[in-house]
Amino acid sequence: MANRLKSKKSQKPAADKKLKPEKESQVTVKQLVKDERTHKITGAVFLLLAIFLFIAFTSYLFTWKEDQDKVFHGASILLPSSNVKVSNLLGNLGALVSHEFFFKGFGLASYFFCSIFFIIGVNLLFARRIFSISRNLRYVLAGLLFFSVAAAFVTHGMDFPWGGAVGDMISDWLTRFLGWIGTAALLLVAGLAYIIWRFNPVFHVPSLPKKEQAAAPVPVPEPVEPEKPAPKEKGKKGAKLFVDESFNNGKGNVLKEDGGIVAIAPPLEEEPHIEFTVTEREGSGEAPFDPDPILAEAEEEDDIDEEPGEEPPPPLKMPPIPPLAKTPGDLQLEIKTAPEPPAEPEAAGEESLIPENMPDYEPTLDLRDYKYPGLELLEAHGSEKIVQDPSELEANKNQIINTLKNYDISISKISATVGPTVTLYEIVPAAGVRISRIKNLEDDIALSLAALGIRIIAPIPGKGTIGIEVPNVKKTVVSMRTLLSSDKFQHSNFNLPIAIGKKIDNENFIVDLSSMPHLLMAGATGQGKSVGLNAILVSLLYKKHPSQLKLVLVDPKKVELSIYRTIEKHFLAKLPGEEEAIITDTKKVVHTLNALCIEMDNRYDLLKEANARNIKEYNEKFIKRRLNPQKGHQYLPFIVLVVDEFADLIMTAGKEIEMPIARLAQLARAVGIHLIIATQRPSVNIITGTIKANFPARIGFKVSSKIDSRTILDAGGADQLIGKGDMLISYNGEITRLQCAFVDTPEVEAITQFIGRQRGYPESYKLPEYVDEKEMEAKDFDLGDRDPLFEEAARLIVVNQLGSTSLIQRKMKLGYNRAGRLMDQLEAAGVVGPGQGSKPRDVLIKTEHELEHYLNP
Numbered sequence: 001m002a003n004r005l006k007s008k009k010s011q012k013p014a015a016d017k018k019l020k021p022e023k024e025s026q027v028t029v030k031q032l033v034k035d036e037r038t039h040k041i042t043g044a045v046f047l048l049l050a051i052f053l054f055i056a057f058t059s060y061l062f063t064w065k066e067d068q069d070k071v072f073h074g075a076s077i078l079l080p081s082s083n084v085k086v087s088n089l090l091g092n093l094g095a096l097v098s099h100e101f102f103f104k105g106f107g108l109a110s111y112f113f114c115s116i117f118f119i120i121g122v123n124l125l126f127a128r129r130i131f132s133i134s135r136n137l138r139y140v141l142a143g144l145l146f147f148s149v150a151a152a153f154v155t156h157g158m159d160f161p162w163g164g165a166v167g168d169m170i171s172d173w174l175t176r177f178l179g180w181i182g183t184a185a186l187l188l189v190a191g192l193a194y195i196i197w198r199f200n201p202v203f204h205v206p207s208l209p210k211k212e213q214a215a216a217p218v219p220v221p222e223p224v225e226p227e228k229p230a231p232k233e234k235g236k237k238g239a240k241l242f243v244d245e246s247f248n249n250g251k252g253n254v255l256k257e258d259g260g261i262v263a264i265a266p267p268l269e270e271e272p273h274i275e276f277t278v279t280e281r282e283g284s285g286e287a288p289f290d291p292d293p294i295l296a297e298a299e300e301e302d303d304i305d306e307e308p309g310e311e312p313p314p315p316l317k318m319p320p321i322p323p324l325a326k327t328p329g330d331l332q333l334e335i336k337t338a339p340e341p342p343a344e345p346e347a348a349g350e351e352s353l354i355p356e357n358m359p360d361y362e363p364t365l366d367l368r369d370y371k372y373p374g375l376e377l378l379e380a381h382g383s384e385k386i387v388q389d390p391s392e393l394e395a396n397k398n399q400i401i402n403t404l405k406n407y408d409i410s411i412s413k414i415s416a417t418v419g420p421t422v423t424l425y426e427i428v429p430a431a432g433v434r435i436s437r438i439k440n441l442e443d444d445i446a447l448s449l450a451a452l453g454i455r456i457i458a459p460i461p462g463k464g465t466i467g468i469e470v471p472n473v474k475k476t477v478v479s480m481r482t483l484l485s486s487d488k489f490q491h492s493n494f495n496l497p498i499a500i501g502k503k504i505d506n507e508n509f510i511v512d513l514s515s516m517p518h519l520l521m522a523g524a525t526g527q528g529k530s531v532g533l534n535a536i537l538v539s540l541l542y543k544k545h546p547s548q549l550k551l552v553l554v555d556p557k558k559v560e561l562s563i564y565r566t567i568e569k570h571f572l573a574k575l576p577g578e579e580e581a582i583i584t585d586t587k588k589v590v591h592t593l594n595a596l597c598i599e600m601d602n603r604y605d606l607l608k609e610a611n612a613r614n615i616k617e618y619n620e621k622f623i624k625r626r627l628n629p630q631k632g633h634q635y636l637p638f639i640v641l642v643v644d645e646f647a648d649l650i651m652t653a654g655k656e657i658e659m660p661i662a663r664l665a666q667l668a669r670a671v672g673i674h675l676i677i678a679t680q681r682p683s684v685n686i687i688t689g690t691i692k693a694n695f696p697a698r699i700g701f702k703v704s705s706k707i708d709s710r711t712i713l714d715a716g717g718a719d720q721l722i723g724k725g726d727m728l729i730s731y732n733g734e735i736t737r738l739q740c741a742f743v744d745t746p747e748v749e750a751i752t753q754f755i756g757r758q759r760g761y762p763e764s765y766k767l768p769e770y771v772d773e774k775e776m777e778a779k780d781f782d783l784g785d786r787d788p789l790f791e792e793a794a795r796l797i798v799v800n801q802l803g804s805t806s807l808i809q810r811k812m813k814l815g816y817n818r819a820g821r822l823m824d825q826l827e828a829a830g831v832v833g834p835g836q837g838s839k840p841r842d843v844l845i846k847t848e849h850e851l852e853h854y855l856n857p
């Protein structure tokens, strides 16, 4: 990938790694110095040196007396000809070196040399700045000086060289200069200062009894300079401060008692701190070793300190100071690993998918033997494990840093989250870099990164960081099986749970369609729209009983949804008298949409009568048997309308389609009718303002232009996707990138056949009849011609003894006009009395027997 090829600098370590033995002879000294292996060997030597000194020094503590006169011979005792024998555990060399360090140098403080060699050794060996060399070097130098002088002063006149020659010399001079007392006082203060500087201990002011404390006014603390050993004076001044324990590195902010934060200036000689989260990576995930920053670190501005046992420095509340020079190797990449996908439940989960038993009326008893499809019908498409390629991550990181550097944008932190299809690199720009600038440079940066599918999110909402999404070379298929077996789906109590896909952090994206409440999907052909639709439908089929859900499927292309024909008697709804359950003809689509509008109106009437605000409340009342089925009440299943190619419909029928869709989208939510509309062509004349306004949840698969992306999502980005189910979903005002779950056609077929083989309803769910007014007028309806449903309507009215048009409408699933005409005919035939305004008409025939006699004299 272009990313990998460009970064010259970043390639060096990798190139070094691959150095072949036969080419080693041509290696220059410079290359050798930079070679990672050279550094590791040097590191090992330093570690050995530290251990050698430690043993020699410790042995010297016990053997110095015996060895002293022998080591006075100097280096000659090291010669092979020398037959001097010393007692030091590390022989003549150990004795001589210890003597030089202790006697001629710094006495006991010489142990500091062990620590500095150890630190350098560890850093070089592990190719990481585990300890800060610059900081430790300063502690060691100051410590050498102080401890040798203090030791010499305290042990004045003793034989053992506690302070060494250096300590003795300075101590003597100080005593002459300040006298005994002066020197003692100076050393005491210096010792205290050293401890504060090194460890910044917390000084607790003895706390007052609680009541007094509450009553005491909170004095305003003054800024504290930790370099000057201030905490004591601070205490004296009575400024009651507590230092947050976690801010113990001498650079932390000081919290006021009331919780306010006082920013303190960093110590003068301390370098400014840049916040890094250095995360240990496993195995080959290690960043290529760039030795320069480690060796040259003493001169560098930033500081990484990960001493074991020492708390890592917490993020400063002060803005970080931008680094002087940032090379890609400087920044550690924090890889946020996604949680492992949960284990699949052992059984295929038929039981677990069955919703809880409902009391009283049980809608599922209609088809009591119905079995939910099991997970074994779904395939696991490859391994679900997200593949992290460390070299790819490193190359992309370097490319991003270098590209941004070209635009003078420096970074203080970079982390990576590896998702199924893309990796999100999250960047914290250095202080002073305005995010708007990066936003303006978005196109240029994307161009420089030159990888297909790059999307820049500046800033990531609610985070203040910048996101750069880069496609993975190796993508992971998210199988439907994983999503449906997840706890979140299995135990969801959503009305209409739909498992759409996985987010970048590997989290399953499972939402409730009923809360969306409708969904608009767009994407160029072949980008995963049909797979997306199938994923949604399959989710619903796995969680819903045929009595709870009905699907109205509109498929002008005639092929995509035909697979669902087999579940007609279970889940599909259609117009009365219609042959095909999957609607393909535009004229019939118009009828169906209008029939759905009538169904919606009828349902609203029912809700009104039942005093329920929505379908949930209504169904609850029905289940509790508080609504009388004799009065037309019934358990209302959710209805989901799926339109596969919306553009085709709008092109042929325009407003005739748009109007009922808009009406349903506006009003149908409360009565449990939800719409999913998909289109290949997301242009403004297809997805009009009216449609858009009523579809807050939208999905964009890859589209061909930024304009299309704006039309569907009100934002760019869908044009930069990589296809194959890579998508953006705008939901709850947020745009999220997802990898759509993959469910293949044979899987869907297996599911529909599994359902289709079971006992279903005698016929598919009947939508109300819609009669086109214009068609009716053309027919010139003759009142004398009785409606074919006349007898049925008469029986209904007589049985219920209720002369109500809406009863005919609901029970017989008829539109208002036809029901009205039937009522007129019943009146003319003397079955019911004249209309009485809003009250039901009187029923003039009192028994069924009487009616039979009347109808068949």
Ligand SMILES: Nc1ncnc2c1ncn2[C@@H]1O[C@H](COP(=O)(O)OP(=O)(O)OP(=O)(O)O)[C@@H](O)[C@H]1O
Residues within 6 Å of the ligand: 477, 478, 523, 524, 525, 526, 527, 528, 529, 530, 531, 532, 680, 724, 725, 726, 739, 740, 741, 742, 743
């Ligand atoms: N979520 C996914 N994961 C992996 N591959 C996918 C995914 N979605 C789609 N694909 C791949 O892309 C191909 C095309 O997908 P799909 O048929 O859904 O496209 P489409 O947008 O519906 O096209 P059209 O509009 O022409 O029907 C699939 O056959 C499959 O190989």
